[in-house]
Amino acid sequence: MNHGPLIFLGVLATFVASWWGFVFAPQLQIGSQQTAQTDTGIYPTRRAGVALQGQEVYVANGCVHCHSQQVRQEGYTFDVVLASVGTNAAKVGDLLRQIAPAVNADEIVAKVLAKAPQPILTNVVQAVAEEVQKSLKNVGASAQFVFIPLGVDMARGWGPRRTVAADYLYDYPVQVGNSRLGPDLSHIGARMPDANWHLLHLYDPRTVVPGSIMPAYRYLFETRRIGKQPSPEALKLSGKFAPKDGYEVVPTAEALQLAAYLQSLRVDTALFEAPLAQFPSVPSGTNAPVATNAAAANTPNP
Amino acid sequence: MNGSTSSPVSTPAVSRELLVAQIDASCRVLLIPIFCALLWLLISSVFALITSVKLHSPAVLANCAWLTYGHTRPAANDAFVYGFASQAGIAIMLWLLCRLGRTTLVGIGPIAIASVFWNIGVKIGIIGILSGHTTGFDWLEFPRAGSAILFGSYAVLGVCALLTFRARREAALYPAQWYILAALFWFPWLYTTARLLLVVAPVRGVMQFAVNAWFVNGLFTLWLTSITLAVLFYFIPKLSGAPLFSRALAVLGFWSLAAVGGFGGFYRGLPLPAWMVSAGMAATVILLVPLLATVFNLWLTMGARLAPRPSLLGYFKTSLLFLALSGVFAIFAAFVPQLRLTLFGEGLEQFMLYGVVGLALFGAIHYLAPRLTGVENDRFVCLSGRMITIGILIYAGAFLVGGIFQQHKLVSSVPFAEVMNSTKMFLRLSTIGILLLMIGNAAILWRVAGLLREWCRTCCKCCCAEEMPVKLKPAEAAR
Numbered sequence: 001m002n003h004g005p006l007i008f009l010g011v012l013a014t015f016v017a018s019w020w021g022f023v024f025a026p027q028l029q030i031g032s033q034q035t036a037q038t039d040t041g042i043y044p045t046r047r048a049g050v051a052l053q054g055q056e057v058y059v060a061n062g063c064v065h066c067h068s069q070q071v072r073q074e075g076y077t078f079d080v081v082l083a084s085v086g087t088n089a090a091k092v093g094d095l096l097r098q099i100a101p102a103v104n105a106d107e108i109v110a111k112v113l114a115k116a117p118q119p120i121l122t123n124v125v126q127a128v129a130e131e132v133q134k135s136l137k138n139v140g141a142s143a144q145f146v147f148i149p150l151g152v153d154m155a156r157g158w159g160p161r162r163t164v165a166a167d168y169l170y171d172y173p174v175q176v177g178n179s180r181l182g183p184d185l186s187h188i189g190a191r192m193p194d195a196n197w198h199l200l201h202l203y204d205p206r207t208v209v210p211g212s213i214m215p216a217y218r219y220l221f222e223t224r225r226i227g228k229q230p231s232p233e234a235l236k237l238s239g240k241f242a243p244k245d246g247y248e249v250v251p252t253a254e255a256l257q258l259a260a261y262l263q264s265l266r267v268d269t270a271l272f273e274a275p276l277a278q279f280p281s282v283p284s285g286t287n288a289p290v291a292t293n294a295a296a297a298n299t300p301n302p
Numbered sequence: 303m304n305g306s307t308s309s310p311v312s313t314p315a316v317s318r319e320l321l322v323a324q325i326d327a328s329c330r331v332l333l334i335p336i337f338c339a340l341l342w343l344l345i346s347s348v349f350a351l352i353t354s355v356k357l358h359s360p361a362v363l364a365n366c367a368w369l370t371y372g373h374t375r376p377a378a379n380d381a382f383v384y385g386f387a388s389q390a391g392i393a394i395m396l397w398l399l400c401r402l403g404r405t406t407l408v409g410i411g412p413i414a415i416a417s418v419f420w421n422i423g424v425k426i427g428i429i430g431i432l433s434g435h436t437t438g439f440d441w442l443e444f445p446r447a448g449s450a451i452l453f454g455s456y457a458v459l460g461v462c463a464l465l466t467f468r469a470r471r472e473a474a475l476y477p478a479q480w481y482i483l484a485a486l487f488w489f490p491w492l493y494t495t496a497r498l499l500l501v502v503a504p505v506r507g508v509m510q511f512a513v514n515a516w517f518v519n520g521l522f523t524l525w526l527t528s529i530t531l532a533v534l535f536y537f538i539p540k541l542s543g544a545p546l547f548s549r550a551l552a553v554l555g556f557w558s559l560a561a562v563g564g565f566g567g568f569y570r571g572l573p574l575p576a577w578m579v580s581a582g583m584a585a586t587v588i589l590l591v592p593l594l595a596t597v598f599n600l601w602l603t604m605g606a607r608l609a610p611r612p613s614l615l616g617y618f619k620t621s622l623l624f625l626a627l628s629g630v631f632a633i634f635a636a637f638v639p640q641l642r643l644t645l646f647g648e649g650l651e652q653f654m655l656y657g658v659v660g661l662a663l664f665g666a667i668h669y670l671a672p673r674l675t676g677v678e679n680d681r682f683v684c685l686s687g688r689m690i691t692i693g694i695l696i697y698a699g700a701f702l703v704g705g706i707f708q709q710h711k712l713v714s715s716v717p718f719a720e721v722m723n724s725t726k727m728f729l730r731l732s733t734i735g736i737l738l739l740m741i742g743n744a745a746i747l748w749r750v751a752g753l754l755r756e757w758c759r760t761c762c763k764c765c766c767a768e769e770m771p772v773k774l775k776p777a778e779a780a781r
Contacts (some may be wrong), residue, residue, distance in 0.1 A: 002473060002475045003475075004467065004468075004483060007475075007480055007483050007484065008483065008487065010557065010560060011483070011484040011487055011488065011560055012487070014561050014563075014564060015487070015488060015491055015492075015564060017564070018516070018520070018563075018565055019516075019564070021565060021581065022512065022516045022564070022565060022582075023499070023512070026509060026512050026574070026575060026578060027505060029575055030507070030508065030509060030574075031506060032506070033506070033507060059436065060435070060436065061370060061372045061373070061434065062370070062371070062373055062431075062436065063372055064372075064438065065372045065375045065376065066371065066372070068643055070572065070573055072570070072571030072572075072640075073571070152640055152712060155715070156712075156718065162573070163573045164573050165507060165508040165573050165574070166507075167508075167573065168507045168508040168511070168573065169506065169507040169508075170507070171510075172504055172510070173437060173438035173500070173504075173510055174507060174508055174510040174511050175438065176508070176572070176573065177643075178440065178643065178647060179647065179648065180643040180644060180712075181357070181645070181722065183718050205360075209719055210719070211719045212360075212722075213358065213360050213722050213723070214360060215356060215361075215370055215371050216360065216361070216364045216365075218365050219365060219367040219370075
């Protein structure tokens with residue numbers, strides 16, 4: 001190891017290997033990913049103009065230093081739903097008593113006959129779900145199983161499914177994030193759909209989340225003297241957060257853009273590689289339409 | 303004195319001493335980057351203090367857009383890495399190249415100019431971050447102008463370093479030189495690739511995150527670690543007065559780091575192909591090989607010997623110990639679910655920056671500064687070392703332990719606001735830690751500033767008395 005050129009070549013080779021492995025190869029695999037046709041249309045789509053401007057505000061203020069945008073899945077399980085009983089209800093009832101002793105078989109059969117699919121097994125592995133589906137098919141009934149992603153993030157309600165590469169296709173810069181000093185924001189648009197909530201939260205997080213450690217972004221708002229009429233955009237603040245008498249707090253364009261961006265963040269489109277956790281259950285006693293298509297779409301291809 | 307650990311000494315003692323003095327004199331220009339680096343270090347710790355206070359008292363400075371949390375945190379990090387660690391690291395590597403190659407510094411003028419421009423680049427970058435003109439990518443936040451200037455000045459410094467390396471009179475290479483040579487190439491390759499693929503001609507979608515994570519991993523594992531190891535491989539044998547324990551282990555450590563150091567940086571749950579995550583986590587584990595090889599090698603080199611200057615060797619000893627610990631923490635963070643996104647991740651980064659890279663560089667600066675200025679005093683060496691060691695243990699320790707608490711609460715059903723509030727005690731503790739770090743940083747800066755002042759005074763005296771210091775002809779010195 002006494003030759004500079006030898007070290008140079010070795011260093012070059014190892015660097016190229018790392019670049020090849022972690023930059024070039026994934027670029028070939030996912031770098032040219034395109035939008036996909038889903039049940040609900042083309043996904044993903046570009047954000048609307050205001051939300052796109054809001055992303056710039058999000059980046060400029062370094063929101064990524066506290067908020068991630070990644071929903072992580074740590075495992076999965078299946079639920080089995082009885083969709084139809086077929087012609088031999090008695091036999092199906094017998095079978096149900098065998099395979100799912102925990103449920104009331106007669107009640108379930110009656111409900112399914114009334115066109116309301118019923119869960120019969122929850123939290124089972126794929127093999128069990130498939131076996132149950134097969135044996136029900138043998139007696140003329142039909143069952144579907146629902147893919148349930150599991151993980152701390154889903155349990156916290158931060159998203160109905162894990163985030164995948166497709167979710168970030170149109171983002172620049174992608175703000176996946178490395179820190180969760182605040183909650184994950186992948187799905188905040190669906191969790192908190194109200195723009196007013198976002199504006200209040202940005203003005204002072206303590207107005208809507210007591211004890212929050214998020215800093216206030218008052219510089220995105222303007223406190224001004226009320227003119228002839230109060231502004232319709234003025235925030236409705238009360239108590240210690242309210243401005244002085246005769247003054248109102250109005251969001252600036254940046255605050256509105258940021259709120260629009262936050263509202264646009266959602267990951268509730270079912271994708272082939274990331275099915276939704278949505279359960280096709282129907283409240284008992286109603287005659288709601290059967291969500292068979294959704295359930296079928298959620299069943300991964302074996 | 304010079305290079306005694308790497309090769310047998312053949313030159314007569316007197317002229318060797320003279321040569322060392324001449325080398326150090328040629329390296330005086332490095333006082334510019336070293337002093338500026340220490341200024342950035344202090345600025346970084348001021349930003350880190352603001353960041354830390356904001357975590358538990360969000361109302362502090364909340365109405366100042368420039369000082370919001372999302373600005374001060376990257377400003378503190380980038381000021382540390384680009385302002386302090388990289389700048390001081392390059393300066394120390396240049397000096398090491400001179401000492402180990404027994405040659406004088408090549409390109410003194412260009413180095414002085416490039417150092418000034420480097421600082422202009424960092425300044426533009428930090429102002430860009432504070433005014434909201436960040437690129438939005440981790441550790442690459444500097445806006446275009448800042449990073450372009452930074453890279454231009456790096457090119458000059460890198461070329462001067464390579465010319466110095468070429469001009470060496472000692473053909474045999476010492477492990478510190480391997481790391482320096484590798485680092486000199488790794489940094490520009492990593493930086494340009496990442497800037498090119500993220501800012502100039504951005505890749506699509508989640509590939510941006512992949513490139514960013516690849517860069518951050520390289521920045522820590524290849525660039526900053528190489529600087530640290532170059533320093534440790536030089537100073538630990540030198541200060542403990544013993545030859546390197548095993549050259550074979552050093553070879554193993556170097557090549558295994560080169561082979562797997564560029565991988566890693568990915569953890570479970572990322573929206574990336576699963577093989578990347580698996581490969582990244584495997585690389586994190588395999589990194590134990592270079593880590594153990596290097597730590598054992600250097601630790602056994604120190605042996606049970608009593609060092610002549612225990613206070614200075616302490617810096618490198620602690621840095622080595624922290625290096626071993628950080629490897630364990632990194633594996634822990636990669637495998638415990640959710641831990642990477644908690645305060646633990648932040649703690650790990652700060653631990654590596656201050657505890658491993660910082661301590662090694664501080665020790666080197668304490669050694670260099672009196673030799674470059676020719677002024678002897680040991681003020682603050684012990685104080686800053688103690689402050690920084692205790693400070694980083696409290697600062698990073700609070701984040702690491704707080705992160706584990708946070709992870710425990712996150713996986714339970716405790717509401718999120720409560721999760722964060724339960725970590726407040728640790729966040730307050732981290733403020734105490736950063737305060738101690740600031741005192742330590744200020745002490746180093748004060749010492750170096752004092753040495754510079756003293757040196758200027760002597761120079762002035764010499765000039766006034768027209769007693770210029772005797773200059774040696776290179777041929778005479780080489781004899």
